[in-house]
Amino acid sequence: MSDKATLEINGKKYEFPLVVGTEKEVAIDISSLRSTTDSVITLDPGYKNTGSCESAITFLDGEKGILRYRGYSIEELAEKADFLEVAFLLIFGELPTTEQLQKFHSDIKAQSVVDEDIRKIVDAFPKSAHPMGVLASLTSALTAFNPSSVNVNSEEDMYKAIVKILGKFPVLVAWTFRKKNGLPLDYGDKNLGYVENILKMMFKQPNEDYKMNPIVLNALDKLLILHADHEQNCSTSTVRIAGSSHVGLFASLSTGISALWGPLHGGANQAVLEMLESINADGGDTDKYMAKAKDKEDPFRLMGFGHRVYKNFDPRAKIIKKAADEVLNDLGVEDKILEIAKALEKEALQDPYFVDRKLYPNVDFYSGIIYRAMGIPTDMFTVMFALGRLPGWIAQWREMRLNKEPIGRPRQVYVGETLRSFRAIDKR
Numbered sequence: 001m002s003d004k005a006t007l008e009i010n011g012k013k014y015e016f017p018l019v020v021g022t023e024k025e026v027a028i029d030i031s032s033l034r035s036t037t038d039s040v041i042t043l044d045p046g047y048k049n050t051g052s053c054e055s056a057i058t059f060l061d062g063e064k065g066i067l068r069y070r071g072y073s074i075e076e077l078a079e080k081a082d083f084l085e086v087a088f089l090l091i092f093g094e095l096p097t098t099e100q101l102q103k104f105h106s107d108i109k110a111q112s113v114v115d116e117d118i119r120k121i122v123d124a125f126p127k128s129a130h131p132m133g134v135l136a137s138l139t140s141a142l143t144a145f146n147p148s149s150v151n152v153n154s155e156e157d158m159y160k161a162i163v164k165i166l167g168k169f170p171v172l173v174a175w176t177f178r179k180k181n182g183l184p185l186d187y188g189d190k191n192l193g194y195v196e197n198i199l200k201m202m203f204k205q206p207n208e209d210y211k212m213n214p215i216v217l218n219a220l221d222k223l224l225i226l227h228a229d230h231e232q233n234c235s236t237s238t239v240r241i242a243g244s245s246h247v248g249l250f251a252s253l254s255t256g257i258s259a260l261w262g263p264l265h266g267g268a269n270q271a272v273l274e275m276l277e278s279i280n281a282d283g284g285d286t287d288k289y290m291a292k293a294k295d296k297e298d299p300f301r302l303m304g305f306g307h308r309v310y311k312n313f314d315p316r317a318k319i320i321k322k323a324a325d326e327v328l329n330d331l332g333v334e335d336k337i338l339e340i341a342k343a344l345e346k347e348a349l350q351d352p353y354f355v356d357r358k359l360y361p362n363v364d365f366y367s368g369i370i371y372r373a374m375g376i377p378t379d380m381f382t383v384m385f386a387l388g389r390l391p392g393w394i395a396q397w398r399e400m401r402l403n404k405e406p407i408g409r410p411r412q413v414y415v416g417e418t419l420r421s422f423r424a425i426d427k428r
Contacts, residue, residue, distance in 0.1 A: 007033075009040060023059055027051045034411070041411045052232060053240065053405060057090060057395050060231040062309040067316065069229060070094070078319045083224040084108075084194045087391035090229055091162060091398060104163070109190045111167030114175075115145045119185060122175050131176045131383045132261040138172045140254040149248050152401040161249050162394055170194075173387050174201035177380055195221045198387070203375070215330040219323040219370050226316040226363055227385055229392025230309075235259040235266065236389075236396050241408035243397045256393045257386050266385040272304035272368040273378045276337045276344075284336060286343040294353050304365030305348055306358065316363040324366045324373075333373045341369050 004015045005028045014036055019027045034041055044050045059068045067074040070089050077086055081095070088096040088104055096104060121141055125134050146164065151157040175185050178201075188201045196212055199220065204210040230236070239256040243249075260266035279289050293302040307314050328338065345361050348354040371381050 009037060019054070021054075023061070041413070043413050047237075052237060052408070053400065053403075055232070055396070055399060056093070057399060058229045058231045058392070060309065062307075063311050065310055065312040065315045067230070074226065074315055075319060078222050078225050081225070082193075082195070083221050083228070083388075086225050086228050087166065087394075090391045090395040105194060107159075107163040108167045108194070111164040112171060112188060112190070114168050114171045114187075118142070118145065118172075119175070122179055122185065125179060127180060127182065130261075131180055131377075131380050132257065132386070134176045134179065135172060135383050135386060136254050136257040136261070138176070139169070139250060139257055142168060142250045143248060146250065149246075152398075158398065162398070165249060165253065165394065166390065169390055170198045170201065170387065173383055174198065176383055177202045177376070180377060180380065195224065213330070215326050216374060219320075219327045220374075222320060222323050223367055223370060223384070224388035226320060227367075227388030229389070229395065233265065234262070236393060239393045240396050240400045240405075243400050244405055244408045246401075246407075249394070249397055252397050253390070253393055256389070260386055260389065261382060266382040266389075268303065269364040269368040269371070269381045269385065270378050272341075272365050273337065273372060273381070275303040276340050276368075277378075279340055280336055284340055286340060286347060290344070290347050290351065302344070302348075302359070304368065305354065305361055307362045310362070312358055313360050314362040317361055317366055320363055320366040320370070321361070324369050327370050327373050331373050335372065338369060338372060341365070 003018050005018055007014045007016065014033075016033065017029045019029050021027070030042060042050070057070065059071075060066065069077060069086065070093060072089070072095075077089075081089075084105055085095060085101060088101065118138060118141060121138060122134070125137075142165070150161045171188060174188070178185055184206050186201045186204055188197045190197075192200060196217060199212065199217060200210045232240075235256040238259040239252045242255040243252040263271050279286065282288075289300065289302070292298045292300040293305075328342075345365070348359065348361060354360070367385075368378075368381060371384060372378070376384065
C-alpha cells in the first residue's frame with residue numbers, strides 16, 4: 001500500500017500522507033489540506049469519518065465486536081480486574097502493581113471529603129431537578145473550591161488533580177441520588193473499597209447498618225468497567241475539545257457530563273426503561289410491540305437493541321447479561337417492568353428478524369435492568385454511566401494535554417446569504 005493518498009480538485013493533484021495505527025487502521029492526514037489547496041476543506045457531518053486525534057487508550061472494532069483498553073480485552077478485564085485497577089490502567093497506561101494500587105486508593109480516599117459549601121448547593125436544588133443537571137452543576141462548582149489550574153508539565157500536579165476528582169465524584173453521585181430520594185447526605189467510609197463505598201454512600205439508611213450484597217457489588221463493578229471508556233464518542237470528544245482550550249479538568253468533565261445526558265448517548269439506558277414503562281402502561285403485550293418494531297411504517301423504536309457502532313454484537317452486553325441474570329435471581333424482585341424486559345430479550349434472541357439483523361440486546365438494555373433491580377430511579381441511570389465513564393474522560397483529557405494537541409476549531413461550509421446592503425427599519 002502506498003504511504004500517500006492523492007486528491008484531485010479541478011484537475012490539480014495533491015498528495016497527503018497516510019497514518020497507520022497499531023491495529024492497521026488507516027487515516028489520511030489532511031491537516032495541511034486547507035493551506036495546500038487554497039481554502040478547500042472536508043465536510044463530514046457528525047465527524048463519522050474524521051479522526052480528531054491519535055490515541056493510545058481504547059481500541060474499538062464495531063464490525064468484529066472488539067473493545068480493548070490499552071490492549072487488554074474488555075472480557076478479560078471484566079473477569080479479572082476491579083474498577084479501580086481499570087481506572088489506573090486507562091489513566092496511566094499500565095495495570096498497577098499491588099503497591100501502586102494501594103497508594104492510588106489511599107490517595108483517592110484522602111481526597112474524598114467534599115467542601116461543606118457544596119452541600120449547600122445540593123440543598124438548593126429542588127427534588128424535581130434532573131440528577132444529570134445536578135451532577136454537571138456540582139462538578140463545575142468544584143472549580144470554585146479548587147481554583148488553581150493544573151500544571152500539566154508537573155506529574156505531581158496532574159496526579160493530585162486526578163485523585164482529587166476520583167475521590168470527590170462518587171460523593172457527588174451519591175449526594176445527587178440521596179437528594180432525589182430525600183435521604184441525609186452521607187460522607188462514605190474510608191475502610192471500604194472504592195465501589196463498596198459508592199454503594200454504601202448511596203443506599204445506607206440512617207437508622208440501620210448497611211449490608212453489602214456481593215452479587216450487586218460484582219454487577220456494579222462490572223458495569224463501571226464496561227462503561228469506563230469507549231473511544232471518541234460524543235461526551236469524550238466534548239471533554240477533549242473543551243480541554244483543548246486549556247480549561248481545567250473539572251470544567252472539562254462537566255462538559256462531558258452535559259453531553260452524556262442526551263438520549264442518543266448516555267441517556268439510552270434511561271430510554272430503555274421509559275420504553276418498558278410505556279409498554280407496561282399499554283397492557284404489557286410484548287408480542288404487539290415486537291410486531292410494531294418490525295413494521296417499517298410504525299414510528300415505534302425498540303430501545304436497547306442493536307448499536308450504532310457495533311454492527312455484529314456489543315461485547316459488553318455478553319458480559320453484563322450474566323450479571324443481570326444473577327442480580328435478578330438473587331434479589332428476587334417481582335416487577336412487571338423487569339418481566340417485560342426479560343420477555344423482550346427472549347423474543348429478540350430467537351426471532352429471525354432480529355437475529356438476522358444482529359439487533360441483539362446491548363449494554364444499555366442490561367444496565368437499565370440491573371439499575372432498576374437495585375432500586376435506582378430511571379433518571380439516575382445516566383449519572384451511574386457518568387460514574388463509570390469518569391476514568392476514561394480523565395485519561396482522554398490527560399492524553400490530550402500531554403500530547404499538546406491544538407485547540408479544537410472545526411470549519412464549516414457557509415450556505416447563508418451572500419453580501420447584501422442594510423435597509424432602514426421603515427423600508428423592510
